[in-house]
Amino acid sequence: MANVVIIGTQWGDEGKGKVVDLLTQKADCIVRFQGGNNAGHTLVVNGRKYIFHLIPSGILHPGKVCMIGNGVVLDPAVLIQEMDRLRDCGMPVTPERLVISRYTHVIMPYHRALDLAREGRKGAHRIGTTGRGIGPCYEDKVCRGGIRMHDLLHRKALREKLKRNLEEKNFLLERFFGEKPLDAASIEEEYLAYGERLSPYLDNVSMRLQDADRKGCNLLFEGAQGTHLDIDHGTYPFVTSSNTVAGNACCGAGIGPTRIHTVLGVVKAYTTRVGGGPFPSELKDETGEAMRERGGEFGATTGRPRRCGWLDMAVVNTSVRLNGLSGLIVTKLDVLTGIPSLKICVAYKCGNERIQAIPPELEAIEACEPICEEFPGWENDISRVRRFSDLPGNTVRYLKAVEELAGVPLYVVSVGPGREETIVLRHPFE
Numbered sequence: 001m002a003n004v005v006i007i008g009t010q011w012g013d014e015g016k017g018k019v020v021d022l023l024t025q026k027a028d029c030i031v032r033f034q035g036g037n038n039a040g041h042t043l044v045v046n047g048r049k050y051i052f053h054l055i056p057s058g059i060l061h062p063g064k065v066c067m068i069g070n071g072v073v074l075d076p077a078v079l080i081q082e083m084d085r086l087r088d089c090g091m092p093v094t095p096e097r098l099v100i101s102r103y104t105h106v107i108m109p110y111h112r113a114l115d116l117a118r119e120g121r122k123g124a125h126r127i128g129t130t131g132r133g134i135g136p137c138y139e140d141k142v143c144r145g146g147i148r149m150h151d152l153l154h155r156k157a158l159r160e161k162l163k164r165n166l167e168e169k170n171f172l173l174e175r176f177f178g179e180k181p182l183d184a185a186s187i188e189e190e191y192l193a194y195g196e197r198l199s200p201y202l203d204n205v206s207m208r209l210q211d212a213d214r215k216g217c218n219l220l221f222e223g224a225q226g227t228h229l230d231i232d233h234g235t236y237p238f239v240t241s242s243n244t245v246a247g248n249a250c251c252g253a254g255i256g257p258t259r260i261h262t263v264l265g266v267v268k269a270y271t272t273r274v275g276g277g278p279f280p281s282e283l284k285d286e287t288g289e290a291m292r293e294r295g296g297e298f299g300a301t302t303g304r305p306r307r308c309g310w311l312d313m314a315v316v317n318t319s320v321r322l323n324g325l326s327g328l329i330v331t332k333l334d335v336l337t338g339i340p341s342l343k344i345c346v347a348y349k350c351g352n353e354r355i356q357a358i359p360p361e362l363e364a365i366e367a368c369e370p371i372c373e374e375f376p377g378w379e380n381d382i383s384r385v386r387r388f389s390d391l392p393g394n395t396v397r398y399l400k401a402v403e404e405l406a407g408v409p410l411y412v413v414s415v416g417p418g419r420e421e422t423i424v425l426r427h428p429f430e
């Protein structure tokens with residue numbers, strides 16, 4: 001029995017979906033604990049591409065239980081759409097397969113409206129939010145005005161909460177942002193219908209996890225976004241609105257820290273970022289362009305082109321510290337094939353100082369110059385390689401450098417998008 005947390009070590013889009021899908025084969029429960037439908041997992045299974053925003057990717061494995069914890073913010077319309085799409089593909093999502101916390105906060109239409117209106121006013125200071133209402137929903141959670149999944153089961157309580165919320169939100173939307181107000185009655189009807197449809201799936205996720213843990217099940221906690229989008233530890237304000245670090249698996253699912261045994265960090269073999277914010281190793285040249293094209297680096301949620309750059313180990317090392325990583329999973333290594341000379345940012349020069357972690361303040365990051373080491377590239381197609389020892393010498397050199405710079409061992413290397421295009425060195429569930 002083992003309980004494992006998987007998180008992204010960069011700015012999201014590290015390929016966590018594929019990794020979670022792979023590890024799910026040996027897990028019993030797969031749990032999401034933060035974020036919402038700002039995330040997007042692209043999975044290729046039997047040559048078919050699936051994109052999910054809310055349902056844990058483990059749903060593709062029959063017999064596994066997927067859970068959405070209290071730390072997630074949930075847009076019921078999006079969830080129902082994903083469930084319907086799966087049903088149409090012959091994979092019905094039953095309450096035995098999907099459990100939603102009764103205490104998960106609900107993304108309401110005014111959250112989306114405010115997210116977009118606010119971003120629109122920011123002009124040059126735009127964060128690049130996905131506009132899904134994630135931030136405003138977390139705001140309501142913290143100011144104790146939020147609506148939770150169980151509220152959708154009670155008309156009277158929902159009506160009262162909606163009334164109180166809309167008084168304030170409509171004032172903001174109309175008077176401050178110059179947008180149209182929203183109608184309480186139609187929202188009430190729409191969300192009660194969502195409540196009715198989803199009620200069989202609602203439960204106490206924390207208790208379900210305790211039961212599963214006591215029975216000796218393997219639990220897999222699936223982080224969304226990446227460490228440097230964390231609301232506290234990321235490149236604030238260019239971050240998302242939740243804690244993306246591994247510690248939040250405990251708060252966001254309702255499990256104690258002593259029940260977590262392994263924390264793995266997913267590292268893309270290069271770096272990407274979508275939206276605004278600092279990115280010291282960014283490449284604005286044809287190499288960055290080649291990474292974007294070959295890696296298919298376009299947002300799974302918004303379709304925006306992702307910014308690309310060299311692997312930055314100051315970023316990864318900071319993630320080793322913030323998450324207490326047990327090991328690394330390197331993804332998309334095949335995208336680097338054919339680039340004659342590769343660079344890894346090993347540290348930053350900041351004035352006269354050499355630092356090996358990304359500082360949290362924007363001003364300090366701007367003053368950082370990446371210090372890069374060069375590594376010879378490889379030409380051979382590595383996507384068919386299944387054993388570490390069969391990789392070309394230069395690929396091994398690159399990976400060994402990553403392992404050494406991070407100071408934690410490699411667990412898995414992904415050499416292509418398919419489930420089987422993977423080299424497993426250590427398995428967290430074995």
Ligand code: IMP
Nearest residue numbers: 012038039128129130225239240274275
């Ligand atoms: P929000 O979470 O939609 O408010 O967006 C805040 C910032 O986080 C923006 O820069 C987004 O592009 C970024 N972001 C949010 N979710 C993801 C993700 O799953 N992958 C990568 N970036 C994300």
